[in-house]
Amino acid sequence: MKITGYADKISARPGESIRFMVNCERPRYRADIVRLVCGDLNPDGPGIREQVVPTPANTSYKGRPQKIESGSYVKIPNSPLLQNLTSFTVQAMLWPTTPDSGAQAIVSKWQDRRRSGFALVIQAGRLALQLGDGKGTVEVVSATKPLLARQWYFVAASYDAETGRVTLYQEPQTDYPTVSDAARIRKKTQLAQMGSHQAGLMFAALRTGSGKGRLDQKFNGKIDSPRLANRVLDRSDMERLKSGVPAHLQESVVGAWDFSQDISSTIVTDMSPNRLHGETVNMPARGMKGYNWSGESMDWKQAPEQYGAIHFHADDVYDAGWEVDFSLTVPAQLKSGLYAARLRSGAEEDYIPFVVKPTPGKEKKLAFLLPTASYMAYANEHMATNAGLIELLSGRLAPLDKNSLFLNEHREYGGSCYDSHSDGSGVCYSSRLRPILNMRPKHISALGGDGSSLWQFNADTHITDWLETKGYDFDVITDEDLHYEGLALLKPYQVILSGTHPEYHSLQMWDAMKAYQNQGGRLMYMGANGWYWRVAFHPDCPGLMEVRRNEGGIRTWAAEPGEYYHSFTGEYGGLWRNQGRAPQVMLGTGFSAQGFDISAPYHRLPDSFQPRAAFIFEGIGKDEVIGDFGLIGGGAAGLEIDRADERLGTPPHALVLATSKGGHTDIYLVVCEELLVTTPGLGGTENELVRADMVFYETPGGGAVWSSSSIAWAGSLSHNKYDNNVSRITHNVLERFLDPAPFVR
């Protein structure tokens, strides 16, 4: 892809501005604002449907390449104390995760152009101190023993400017008989003096220049309690410095940084009298257990002193930080909906989707809640190219389109909360301030089932397509709006439609939707595996979300023991189910099985013939099979599917209207949180938990919930020119839900 871009906002109201950042490797490109209706390329479906919206932003622009600099680190601004160092001691606790992956800086005060300053580094898998005189001469003193991955070390180096003597300490915190990974090196250097320069101090990287792309020697692993002193300390003083700054060392200490302070922020605090505070860049993981974690506390809020580590990753990215190329002030008359800036240059194309919210007071009766938190969790996922599992899960070859091929090669675009970092640790933060190339119309996803192969954003365009085709007036709102605006966002609406896969919810989002239900709101759950994981949004940094993969649930990595609390909020992470809020509490059904090959139909159950459900099945035959067609796996029940379960919170009065039980292949398997004892027979042809249950129930205040309980549902809506029983049931439910007459008084 020669053209990619992102926006600073996911949604805006008329009158508000959105800024677009574009990377274009061609001389010029054209941008047009389009209203997105359907993004499915499948010729068996409605096809691409979009309408150009005339705006002043629709014109030709000069192209320019823009790059992403990935890799997290801490930067401490330069100060006279740092710049005037001659002799020094630098020390830290270190948990390297990829010591053999090339040179990595731990603490650096380095100016590369003049080869000036010092850097405590890992070179050839060993600890080393690199010294430069500022005139081109560099000396390196290395430990003789390799560092082991995922082991804690005390590392330190001192330099005596008078004698030129360097002492290096590499001390493992765990001794393994027959393993030799400790080193203490004393060596006299020939350097006349260490170079002085104005570059700042950095942890976990160094710079080879000031421009983007000059971040180098990116470190993978944890750093805890870094310290810097202005003279050579003996080993006992180094030990005292680990836990604080004793009085007798106050004049010697330049900085003593405590990463356990301000864990929820980007602030890095120096607890020495010099207050050389800094900040994290590109969101390294915080709230991470430190070298002194005892295992007695699992919560960083309860024992912050044991959570003084930051886990840095060479492939972390938060804000791509690109220059703005154009902006759009949302026209006053533009109706709420799903839009995109369509970028084209020759055959090259990208879309930057965004939502236009309604003007307050002019809301329609119906809103489509776009599950943008889930888009962020999946942002730029690499499951098909990083791991070999997709073909097994989906029972077919993993299809890769141009976006997936690009993401495979451009790791600087960052991963999703389904990926692992290059060091194998899970990606727990995801940002939308970067191009998200799987949140695009026309994208084909390896997870999306046989046929259209759609997942998340592009699958959701089958909902907008159906709403537009059926002529409904609707607004579009996003998860992020719900998080920040709460119940007030939902209150004007008679009906909220979910996306196909609204999996990720913050506490604010969860509470707002529950409150909406309790006040008579109507929710149509157009998907499955919803309200599953708990997430947190960053308190200060926009467009940034956190997921901790705790305990159980379908997950592609697991949080380390002791790292189950969100760093952004201090809230316990993981499945909502494990916090007493299973999806059944919100939707009547909850995640029960998954498989990604073909889908199945539903069959009516006795509850569907109750008078309370009559409106749903109007025009549907008594024995009619529901949804034995569709663009997603050829059926309406598929991919991820949910079931009713009173034990987990399905209301006792809920009607289980139809089920897909017995129709699924053995690629479909029961979710792992259901497995206490593993037994044979977990597949779709044998296990009764492998099913999508369609459910309806009334809520307090005259409202109601209807749940399709299948991600594939929306892929069947357009079948036979929208004249089919999936479309009809959806229509029947929506019409009744739009009728303000209360279900139960």
Added chain:
Amino acid sequence: MHTVYKISANDQNVVEEFNARPIGHHSPALQRVLNVIRGQPVRDKYVLICTKPHQEWTLGKLTGERGKPVRLLKEQVFTSVEDAEREVFRRRWERHTGTKG
């Protein structure tokens, strides 16, 4: 996934079933064979490249190394996903059993 089960001539009877329906409901015997061949580790694993979306595909092979381009096998062009599945099955069958399926 590294599987324990070894495909042998005894599995010959599932080849026809696969070719008749590469994607969808399969007998337990075929599923066991597919678990082996589709469970191939990521290095050199076959993937499907969408050269013209929903119209034309080629095969590719993952490298298993992050950032390395997928190796594109352009010599064969498929106009159906099922044909690509059959071709990959044929190649893997041969690699596992040393015989043509």
